[in-house]
Structure formats: C-alpha cells, structure tokens
Amino acid sequence: MVQSAVLGFPRMGVNRDLKKATEAYWAGNLSQADLLAEAKRLRLAHWKIQKDAGVDVIPSNDFALYDQILAQIQDFGAVPERYSSAGLDRVDEYFAMGRGHQKGGVDVPSLEMVKWFDSNYHYVKPTLQDNQTFTLASSPKAVNEFVEAKEAGIVTRPVLVGPVSFLHLGKADRGQSVNPIDLLDKLLPVYEQLLTQLKEAGAETVQIDEPVLVFDLPAKAKAAFKPTYEKLASLGDKIPKLVFTTYFGDIVHNLEAVPQDIYAVHIDLVRNPEQLDTVVGALGPKTILSAGVVDGRNIWKTNFKRAIEIVESAIQKLGKDRVIVATSSSLLHTPHTLASEKKLDPEIADWFSFASEKAVEVAIIAKAVTEGPASVKDALEANAKSMNARATSKRTNNPQVKDRQSKIQPSDYNRKSEFPSRISQQQEKLKLPLFPTTTIGSFPQTKEIRVQRSKFTKKEINEAQYDKFIEQEIDMNVKIQDELDLDVYVHGEPERNDMVQYFGERLDGYAFTTHAWVQSYGSRCVRPPIIVGDISRPAPMTVKESKYAVSVSKKPMKGMLTGPVTCLRWSFPRDDVHQSVQAEQLALALRDEVVDLEKAGIDVIQVDEPALREGLPLRSGKEREAYLDWAVKAFRLSTVGVEDSTQIHSHFCYSEFQDFFHAIAALDADVLSIENSKSDSKLLSVFVDEAYPRHIGPGVYDIHSPRVPSEQEIKDRIEEMLQYLKPEQLWINPDCGLKTRQWKETKEALINMVNAAKFFRAKYAK
Numbered sequence: 074m075v076q077s078a079v080l081g082f083p084r085m086g087v088n089r090d091l092k093k094a095t096e097a098y099w100a101g102n103l104s105q106a107d108l109l110a111e112a113k114r115l116r117l118a119h120w121k122i123q124k125d126a127g128v129d130v131i132p133s134n135d136f137a138l139y140d141q142i143l144a145q146i147q148d149f150g151a152v153p154e155r156y157s158s159a160g161l162d163r164v165d166e167y168f169a170m171g172r173g174h175q176k177g178g179v180d181v182p183s184l185e186m187v188k189w190f191d192s193n194y195h196y197v198k199p200t201l202q203d204n205q206t207f208t209l210a211s212s213p214k215a216v217n218e219f220v221e222a223k224e225a226g227i228v229t230r231p232v233l234v235g236p237v238s239f240l241h242l243g244k245a246d247r248g249q250s251v252n253p254i255d256l257l258d259k260l261l262p263v264y265e266q267l268l269t270q271l272k273e274a275g276a277e278t279v280q281i282d283e284p285v286l287v288f289d290l291p292a293k294a295k296a297a298f299k300p301t302y303e304k305l306a307s308l309g310d311k312i313p314k315l316v317f318t319t320y321f322g323d324i325v326h327n328l329e330a331v332p333q334d335i336y337a338v339h340i341d342l343v344r345n346p347e348q349l350d351t352v353v354g355a356l357g358p359k360t361i362l363s364a365g366v367v368d369g370r371n372i373w374k375t376n377f378k379r380a381i382e383i384v385e386s387a388i389q390k391l392g393k394d395r396v397i398v399a400t401s402s403s404l405l406h407t408p409h410t411l412a413s414e415k416k417l418d419p420e421i422a423d424w425f426s427f428a429s430e431k432a433v434e435v436a437i438i439a440k441a442v443t444e445g446p447a448s449v450k451d452a453l454e455a456n457a458k459s460m461n462a463r464a465t466s467k468r469t470n471n472p473q474v475k476d477r478q479s480k481i482q483p484s485d486y487n488r489k490s491e492f493p494s495r496i497s498q499q500q501e502k503l504k505l506p507l508f509p510t511t512t513i514g515s516f517p518q519t520k521e522i523r524v525q526r527s528k529f530t531k532k533e534i535n536e537a538q539y540d541k542f543i544e545q546e547i548d549m550n551v552k553i554q555d556e557l558d559l560d561v562y563v564h565g566e567p568e569r570n571d572m573v574q575y576f577g578e579r580l581d582g583y584a585f586t587t588h589a590w591v592q593s594y595g596s597r598c599v600r601p602p603i604i605v606g607d608i609s610r611p612a613p614m615t616v617k618e619s620k621y622a623v624s625v626s627k628k629p630m631k632g633m634l635t636g637p638v639t640c641l642r643w644s645f646p647r648d649d650v651h652q653s654v655q656a657e658q659l660a661l662a663l664r665d666e667v668v669d670l671e672k673a674g675i676d677v678i679q680v681d682e683p684a685l686r687e688g689l690p691l692r693s694g695k696e697r698e699a700y701l702d703w704a705v706k707a708f709r710l711s712t713v714g715v716e717d718s719t720q721i722h723s724h725f726c727y728s729e730f731q732d733f734f735h736a737i738a739a740l741d742a743d744v745l746s747i748e749n750s751k752s753d754s755k756l757l758s759v760f761v762d763e764a765y766p767r768h769i770g771p772g773v774y775d776i777h778s779p780r781v782p783s784e785q786e787i788k789d790r791i792e793e794m795l796q797y798l799k800p801e802q803l804w805i806n807p808d809c810g811l812k813t814r815q816w817k818e819t820k821e822a823l824i825n826m827v828n829a830a831k832f833f834r835a836k837y838a839k
C-alpha cells in the first residue's frame with residue numbers, strides 16, 4: 074500500500090488563533106496556562122483535520138509557539154547565557170530569544186532571525202559559542218507533542234530538524250569563532266537521546282529534516298552526513314526509523330551524502346521532478362522514496378494526472394511498498410483552508426487548494442496509485458475539469474500587456490545620466506545635511522488604523538471618511554517627524570494593509586483573499602495576493618496619499634513603492650508562466666506609478682526590494698545568473714523613467730548581500746538602505762572592496778524587537794560603519810519599516826538615532 078504523508082501543517086489556526094493568543098500573552102492579557110491550552114487546542118484541531126482528510130502519516134512537533142528552530146535551540150540547551158541567566162521561565166526565555174525582552178530589569182535583544190531558504194518564513198538562527206555544550210531538556214517538546222497526539226488517538230510522525238542542518242543553519246555568536254559544524258560530535262548524543270525517548274514513547278518513524286542538502290555545501294558539512302547517519306543507524310531498533318527529508322531543491326549534486334542505510338528519503342518533486350530517476354537509482358536497497366508531489370509552497374490545485382504519473386514512475390522502479398505520496402515540503406507556507414474564502418470568484422476559487430485541501434489531495438493520490446484510478450474516479454474527473462478550466466480561461470490572458478512587453482527597448486533600462494551627475498542635481502534640490510536621517514517607510518500600524526480599515530472594508534464607513542482618517546494619520550506622522558527633526562520624511566504607509574497585498578489589490582491580474590494568512594515570523598502573518606493572469610495597472614495606486622503628504626510637509630517626502638521582484642516573491646505566483654514574465658509585467662505597472670509620483674511633485678522615490686535576495690536560486694551557477702539578470706532588469710525597468718534630479722532609493726532588509734553584491738550595484742539606485750544592525754559591520758567591507766560610489770544607509774538598529782537601542786549603541790554602530798563607508802555616502806536609518814512597533818518605543822528609538830546622527834554631523838563638520 075502506498076501511504077500518504079504531510080510534512081508539516083500551518084500553526085496559526087483557521088482564524089489566526091495562535092497569533093491572537095501569543096500577542097495577548099505578550100500584552101499581559103492572557104495567562105501562560107491559557108496560552109499553552111490554546112496551543113494544545115490548535116495542535117489537536119490540526120491533527121484531526123489531517124486524519125479526517127485520510128492522511129496516513131501525520132506530523133507532530135511541526136507546531137511552535139514562535140519558531141520550530143527556536144524550540145530546538147531551547148530543547149538542546151543551546152540557549153546563550155544572556156538569556157539563560159536572566160531568571161525567566163522557559164516560555165519567557167523562549168520568547169526572549171525570539172523577540173528580545175526589556176522588562177523587570179532584564180534587557181536582552183533577540184537572536185538573529187533570517188529567511189528560511191527562499192521562502193517568506195523566518196527562523197531564529199542557532200547562535201553558538203566556542204565552548205558550546207548541548208543538553209537535552211528534561212521534557213522535550215517533540216516527545217510531549219507525540220504523546221499528546223497519541224493520547225488523542227493519533228500516532229504521529231515527529232518532525233526534527235536534523236543535526237547537520239541545525240548546525241549549518243546556525244552561526245557563531247558575536248565575538249565567538251566556532252565553525253558550527255565542528256560541534257557535531259557534541260550535538261549528536263542529544264539526538265540519540267531524543268530519538269530514543271521518542272521510540273520509548275511509541276514513535277515508529279521520525280521525519281528528520283536535512284534541507285541544507287539542497288545547497289552547494291562546504292566540504293565539511295557535506296562530509297558530515299555519512300558518519301552522522303551511520304552513527305544513528307548503529308542504534309538500530311533503539312530509535313525510530315528515519316525519514317531523511319529534503320525540500321526546496323534537488324539533491325543530485327549531493328547524492329553521496331544521502332544515507333544508504335536509512336528507512337526513507339523524501340525529495341521535492343514539485344520543484345525538481347527531474348531528480349526522480351537519479352535519486353531512485355541512488356537509494357539503498359530497502360530505502361523507501363517519499364515523493365513530494367503536492368506543492369507546499371503555492372496554492373494551486375495539484376494536477377492529479379501529472380502527480381500520479383510521477384508517483385507511478387517511482388512505483389515501477391521500487392514497488393508500491395517503497396513509495397510514499399507526500400507534500401513537497403511542510404504546508405506551513407500555505408494558508409489554512411480554502412473553505413474560509415467566501416468572497417472569491419467561484420471560477421478562480423476552483424483553481425486553488427490550501428493546506429487542508431492539500432491534505433485531502435495527498436490522500437487521493439495515494440489511493441489512486443494503491444487501489445487504481447477507478448477508486449477515486451470522481452475526484453480525478455473533477456480535478457481534470459478544474460485543470461482544463463484554468464488552462465483555457467480568458468482571465469489569464471491580456472493581449473495589451475503582452476504587446477507592451479514585446480516593445481520594451483534596451484534604453485528603457487537606463488537612467489539619463491550616471492550617478493555623479495545625478496547626485497549633484499539631487500543635492501541641489503534636496504539640500505540634505507551630512508549623515509541624513511530617514512526611516513524606511515512604515516510607522517506603527519496601530520489598532521485604530523486596522524479598525525478603521527476593517528470598518529471601511531465592511532462598508533461601515535465610506536471612502537471619504539476613510540480618506541479623511543488616513544490624512545489625519547499622515548498629518549500626525551509629519552508632525553512627529555518635525556519633532557524628531559528627521560531629514561527625509563515618509564508618510565508612514567497608514568493606508569497599507571501590507572506592502573505587497575496593497576499593490577496586489579490595486580493591480581489587474583491579481584486575486585486576493587480574506588483569510589488566507591501565512592506565518593511570516595513569530596506571530597506575524599501575511600496574506601499573499603495571488604497572481605492569476607497578466608498584470609496591469611488600471612489606475613495610480615499611491616499618488617493620492619503621497620501627494621497629500623508632500624503638501625503638508627516642509628522637508629523632502631519619500632514616495633514609497635514595493636518593487637517588482639518583491640511583489641512577485643511575496644505573492645503566490647502563477648505556475649503556468651515564467652516568473653521573469655510576471656516580474657516584467659509588474660515592473661511596467663510600477664514604472665507608470667514612479668513616473669506619476671514624480672509628476673505629482675515627489676522628489677525622492679523608494680522602491681523596496683527586500684525579497685530580491687530571497688529569490689536567489691539556492692545554488693550558484695547558471696540559474697542564479699539568469700535570475701539576477703531578469704530581477705535587476707525588472708527593478709531598473711520600474712525605476713529609470715525619472716529625471717536625474719529625482720532621487721531613487723531602494724531598501725533591502727536581508728543582509729546577506731555579499732553573494733549578490735554585483736546585482737545590488739547593478740540596480741543603480743541612488744541610495745540603498747540595508748539591514749545591518751544584527752550583523753557584523755565587517756560585512757560592509759564589500760562596499761569598499763568593490764568601490765561602491767553611491768549612498769548607503771546600513772540600519773543602525775533592529776526593528777523586529779520592541780527594545781529601544783541607546784544613543785551610545787547607535788553611535789557605536791555608526792562608528793563601526795565609518796570604518797568602511799565614507800561620511801558623505803552614509804545615511805542613518807533603522808533596519809526596516811516600523812509598522813510592527815508601538816509608537817512609544819518608535820519615538821524613543823528615533824530620538825536616540827537622530828541624536829547619534831547629529832553627533833557625527835557635528836564631529837565631521839569641524
């Protein structure tokens with residue numbers, strides 16, 4: 074029999090229940106016991122959904138209050154001393170690592186949080202010491218949650234991040250020099266104990282995630298797999314059988330690292346179906362293949378015919394008992410259920426499948442290949458009908474958009490003059506001081522803003538009332554910036570629900586949802602709009618608010634847009650058209666917006682591209698070069714339609730810019746703001762080595778945490794930056810937008826930031 078398996082389920086709940094509970098707990102409005110009870114309720118509900126869907130192998134320990142890697146950091150005793158010595162209980166210690174803690178005499182910033190592979194999910198980086206030790210918690214989460222499910226009558230497959238990935242995804246703490254992978258011998262005993270305890274609790278199999286195998290690995294990490302998994306195999310029946318799990322790429326280049334003596338190997342056959350034959354050929358003689366054929370990263374209905382063909386091809390080589398039908402990755406990256414979408418056009422809704430529906434899909438595919446297609450005849454027919462309806466729908470095709478794309482000229486990618494000429498024209502107009510201060514765009518999205526927007530959406534207030542409210546918010550933001558004495562203002566983005574969803578809602582070719590939330594980090598969620606057809610801009614999207622903001626501001630006001638690559642990456646993209654085509658369509662729509670902003674008197678326009686780095690193919694080589702080529706072109710196409718005297722800014726809040734520096738340089742933006750506060754300023758040396766001539770604002774403090782940085786801390790950061798950057802090219806700004814913060818901490822932090830900038834301004838004026 075071919076089993077069906079889900080690799081992980083979204084945690085938030087049908088109504089973002091987990092977000093609401095954790096935020097209530099942080100605000101002191103929910104007890105810890107009630108938070109934990111809510112988490113338990115959600116886990117049980119999610120196991121039941123999968124059971125009712127007919128899934129054979131249901132995951133546990135895929136749940137986390139904040140992040141699954143963070144949970145493992147704590148369970149393995151890898152908590153840096155600054156947190157473990159703070160006298161917090163386990164839950165608060167965990168949250169302190171995730172989001173910082175500044176209360177009751179404890180003042181610790183959070184651990185670094187970075188993108189999970191090329192997704193919009195963020196994980197907390199294991200942050201390791203030279204003398205690191207590991208100790209398994211007395212009551213490990215993986216065991217607790219397995220037992221919890223078992224007591225509810227569901228025998229699950231616990232999920233762990235494997236030892237090589239755990240270390241490879243980690244880093245040495247500040248001031249430490251350890252290479253994480255060198256800690257493997259110390260870490261392995263913890264896995265042995267944990268796996269033994271899981272077996273004793275009744276777990277027959279464990280999903281051990283080693284997704285780093287899809288990277289180009291350093292030799293040491295690659296070589297670490299074999300001895301690690303031989304060691305675990307030597308424990309025989311003392312531990313559960315292991316499903317060695319990879320996703321988000323192919324593993325063909327790392328095949329020798331795949332353990333031979335292992336129960337099962339999972340591969341992502343949505344991203345890389347072509348790896349099937351090679352991987353099957355390299356499996357150990359008894360190893361099972363877990364075939365990831367239901368997309369864990371997108372919302373399109375699975376094409377059953379295609380998926381069944383892939384699974385059948387594996388069965389032909391391995392036999393039915395050696396194949397599992399699975400989701401390609403965890404379903405964490407998909408929304409909870411399509412059933413909540415009451416407002417979607419039924420024609421389009423018929424094309425989608427969210428997490429709960431995908432659980433049903435794996436079960437149907439497994440049944441089709443086990444018992445034959447006749448056993449699921451109706452489901453197969455309905456699916457074929459949906460596939461055909463989408464392929465032939467008029468909604469996907471706009472000839473005018475295609476015509477405009479075909480007429481793009483090489484000159485459409487270049488500004489009129491080179492940077493030196495542009496910057497002097499801009500400076501003449503803007504008259505900015507040395508070390509100009511600015512923020513990244515958004516100001517706190519208060520409860521009041523969300524309530525007003527919600528009222529407007531529900532038609533409880535009319536457009537004029539909502540517009541008036543937004544104008545008042547802009548007035549307030551301008552006043553606050555006057556008081557703070559910032560140099561380049563922002564309107565604060567109060568009218569935006571999200572920097573991508575907002576644009577998706579204003580562009581043709583997009584569908585958007587009411588409940589399709591996906592966790593981005595901690596309690597924060599996004600509702601990615603869905604690209605269903607060719608994209609175009611029916612009307613200006615941001616001009617009204619920016620024009621108003623300029624009219625009430627005495628200093629330069631930035632116009633604020635989300636760039637084409639980020640709009641693409643943080644949407645659910647089409648899977649029937651290459652992403653470069655979708656990015657180009659977005660770029661043309663944004664180009665018109667940039668030109669309209671300039672016409673409306675906006676002299677500084679920021680086009681954010683935080684997702685440019687995240688879209689970089691995970692392995693170096695031709696694919697990466699091709700991506701960078703079209704991604705850079707899309708950015709340029711969207712920004713270069715302006716006069717030299719208009720200053721183009723761009724923003725990146727993911728700091729690993731070293732490996733794509735040439736692409737950042739090729740964007741030709743006049744000013745870049747980049748996330749920097751959590752990384753070593755040494756990384757900035759790339760700007761010196763490459764003689765980068767343009768302006769840069771490396772973030773001087775972390776905005777993900779409510780913690781207020783002191784003026785001295787900010788001065789120290791600026792001092793470090795000045796070792797690498799020239800005073801006349803340095804801007805002073807936070808790491809990213811301030812929408813997730815409260816006003817109190819925002820003002821306090823910005824006062825310190827402006828004071829720090831003024832200190833250096835005075836120092837260098839002498």
Ligand SMILES: CN1c2c(nc(N)[nH]c2=O)NC[C@@H]1CNc1ccc(C(=O)N[C@@H](CCC(=O)N[C@@H](CCC(=O)N[C@@H](CCC(=O)O)C(=O)O)C(=O)O)C(=O)O)cc1
Nearest residue numbers: 193523524526527570571572573593596597598599643813
């Ligand atoms: C900058 N980042 C972003 C990423 N991806 C995006 N798509 N957008 C980003 O900004 N990726 C990387 C980084 C970090 N990630 C995030 C992700 C999410 C947030 C965030 O603050 N999310 C908000 C939700 C934002 C939103 O869409 N809000 C809507 C709906 C608000 C709402 O909940 N309304 C209520 C009713 C009102 C009420 O009572 O409060 C409801 O619908 O029930 C809006 O504002 O209208 C979050 O809260 O999770 C930040 C950074």
Ligand SMILES: N[C@@H](CCS)C(=O)O
Nearest residue numbers: 513514515681683810
């Ligand atoms: N302008 C956006 C960028 C976030 S990456 C903001 O400030 O929220």
Ligand SMILES: [Zn+2]
Nearest residue numbers: 683726809810
């Ligand atoms: Zn940002």
